[in-house]
Amino acid sequence: xxxxxxxxxxAFLNALKENLNIYGKDYVALITGRxxxxxxxLVMTILSQNTSDRNAMLAFKNLSSKIQIDAASLxxxxxxxxxxxxxxxxxFRRRAEILKNVSTIIxxxxxxxxxxxxxxxxREAREILISLPGVGRKTADILLLFTGRCxxxxxxxxxxxxxxxxxxxxxxxxxxxxxSAWMKLYEPSNYLLLHLLLIAxxxxxxxxxxxxxxxxxxxxxxxxxxxxxxxx
Numbered sequence: 404x405x406x407x408x409x410x411x412x413x414a415f416l417n418a419l420k421e422n423l424n425i426y427g428k429d430y431v432a433l434i435t436g437r438x439x440x441x442x443x444x445l446v447m448t449i450l451s452q453n454t455s456d457r458n459a460m461l462a463f464k465n466l467s468s469k470i471q472i473d474a475a476s477l478x479x480x481x482x483x484x485x486x487x488x489x490x491x492x493x494x495f496r497r498r499a500e501i502l503k504n505v506s507t508i509i510x511x512x513x514x515x516x517x518x519x520x521x522x523x524x525x526r527e528a529r530e531i532l533i534s535l536p537g538v539g540r541k542t543a544d545i546l547l548l549f550t551g552r553c554x555x556x557x558x559x560x561x562x563x564x565x566x567x568x569x570x571x572x573x574x575x576x577x578x579x580x581x582x583s584a585w586m587k588l589y590e591p592s593n594y595l596l597l598h599l600l601l602i603a604x605x606x607x608x609x610x611x612x613x614x615x616x617x618x619x620x621x622x623x624x625x626x627x628x629x630x631x632x633x634x635x
Contacts, residue, residue, distance in 0.1 A: 412588045415624050419600040422620035423607065441517040441550050442509070443472045448542045449501060450492045462492035474515035477506035501537035508535060521546070525553035540578050548598065554591030556582045557598055561605025568609060570626030 446466070451459035465488040466472065470480045477485070485499040492498060513519040520531050525547065532543035544557035558566075558581045566572050566581045571588070589597055608619040622628040 411624075415621055416589070416593065416597060416600070418620050418624075419604060420596075423600055423603040425596075425599045425603055439550075440472075441521055441546055442474060444546060444549060445505070445517065445538070445542070446472055446477070446502060448545050449498060449505070449537050450489060452498075452537075452542070454493050458491050458493060462489040462495075465489065465491065474506045474510040474517075477502055478510045498537075504536040505538065517546075521550060521552045525555070528553065529555070540582075544582070548595055554586075554594055556585050556594050558582050558585075559602060560611075561609070562598070562601045564611060565601050565605050565609045568614075568627035569621070569624055 447459060447463050450462045450466075466485070469484065469488055470476050480503070482499055482503055485502060486495050489495045489498055489502070509515055509517060520528050522528075523531070529543050529547060532538050532546060533540060538546075541557050541559060544555045547553035547555050548557060558578050562585075563576075563578075563581055566584065567574050567576060571584050572581050576584075585597065585601075586594070604619075604621065608615045616622060616625075616628045616631065619625065619628065
């Protein structure tokens with residue numbers, strides 16, 4: 404087994420690039436981030452929390468068909484209407500409250516413009532974002548990375564699982580430890596691509612249940628695969 408270190412991190416990244424396809428339609432943050440509207444990206448990311456991208460996109464489509472996606476419109480929209488429109492995303496009652504609350508705060512404290520947060524120094528912008536309702540570290544990092552404002556590394560459930568199985572971090576590593584580990588291994592110019600490729604790896608091979616070990620393109624870097632192999 405080859406441990407993933409700075410010396411061979413490029414080989415690992417190349418193996419991902421050669422064997423995994425990244426399609427925009429499979430990544431809601433990538434699709435929404437291209438609009439250059441950070442508020443739309445925020446709404447989509449909140450809708451995608453703990454649900455599939457397909458459900459999140461359907462909920463976003465419903466919402467945007469009836470309500471303009473900006474802080475002022477969502478803050479003033481009737482809560483029952485928001486709930487009904489985003490129902491496909493699941494947890495729609497809680498999500499609707501979050502969307503309305505975060506929109507109200509952005510409207511009142513930041514003149515309805517997320518740019519007034521994102522244009523601040525990265526650490527300050529991240530802290531402010533994390534303080535908003537429904538915006539955890541992953542959502543904040545997605546906003547900062549996909550809008551091109553800060554070189555950071557969002558960690559979702561797929562990336563967390565992959566990171567621990569490969570052995571980049573220990574099993575008890577938390578969000579910040581995983582984020583920091585990948586940021587140390589790679590140049591900031593690779594963060595966005597690496598983020599997407601690791602998600603693709605988790606979806607296609609390194610699944611939560613029944614991972615496809617023998618087909619995985621990066622198994623020779625994987626501590627988990629080597630442990631299983633040695634048991635045979």
